[in-house]
Amino acid sequence: MNQLTSKLHSLLFVTSKPLTVKQLVKFANATEAEVVTALEELSQFCKDSGVVLLHSGSQYQLATNSNNSDTVTDFLNSDLREQLTEATAEVLAIIAYRQPITKVEIESIRGVNSQYSIRALLMRGLIEKVSNPSDARSSMYQVTTEFLQQLGVTSINDLPSFEELTSSIKLPEAPAIQDNSVTENSSESQQADI
Known part of the structure; x- marks a missing residue:
């Protein structure tokens, strides 16, 4: 692996988001043609490893090999x-x-x-x-x-x-509140009868 490919590998490893060819050109201090060639080399290097080089348009990103998902x-x-x-x-x-x-x-x-x-x-x-x-x-x-x-x-x-998610959860029922007003009125009427 040449020095430029190694630099690109490091840059792509430390970021969690895809990098464009323009960004790689800027940070690796190389020409676009050199970066594209180095990315092809990196892709071949990673092909059978646990990490692969993904690309979509002009964006590149390292990701885990789908065989290990x-x-x-x-x-x-x-x-x-x-x-x-x-x-x-x-x-x-x-x-x-x-x-x-x-x-x-x-x-x-x-x-x-x-x-x-x-x-x-x-x-x-x-x-x-x-x-x-x-x-x-x-x-x-x-x-x-x-x-x-x-x-x-x-x-x-x-x-x-x-x-x-919540449909299968059964919430505990609140205990029944006893209505003491009926009991108190009944006692009062019983005392009035005496």
């Missing part, structure tokens, strides 16, 4: 479940089903400060800040493609609907 999905799903606290998982579910949503709205739903959970989710790359069209001073949150990848879905629409 079951193993990777199992690992990521278990990793996601093991490392999220209950509060953080709750915030993530709220964001997934109500996105885009503000911090104030999240905290209104939960009834507690959610800053720590939001920060943890941002650091893990599961949610991202987006601009709030109605208030430039505040941000909104939505899930990322990383979140979708870890769940093994391609779109937020692939998640079960909120109604589907």
Whole structure:
């Protein structure tokens, strides 16, 4: 592998989003023709490995080999479940089903400060800040493609609907409230008869 191919491999490895040929030309300090040739070499290098080079139009990205998708999905799903606290998982579910949503709205739903959970989710790359069209001073949150990848879905629409999830949950019934007014009136009338 030549030095330029090695540089491109490193650039594509450290980013979670696709890079264009123009971006690679700029950061690798090479010509477009050199970058295209190096990308072809990188594609051949990765072909039979656990990581492959994907390209769509002029965009390139490293991704796990589809032959290993079951193993990777199992690992990521278990990793996601093991490392999220209950509060953080709750915030993530709220964001997934109500996105885009503000911090104030999240905290209104939960009834507690959610800053720590939001920060943890941002650091893990599961949610991202987006601009709030109605208030430039505040941000909104939505899930990322990383979140979708870890769940093994391609779109937020692939998640079960909120109604589907909650339809199987039986809420506990509230205990019956005894109406003491009937009992008190009966005692009073009995005492009046005496």
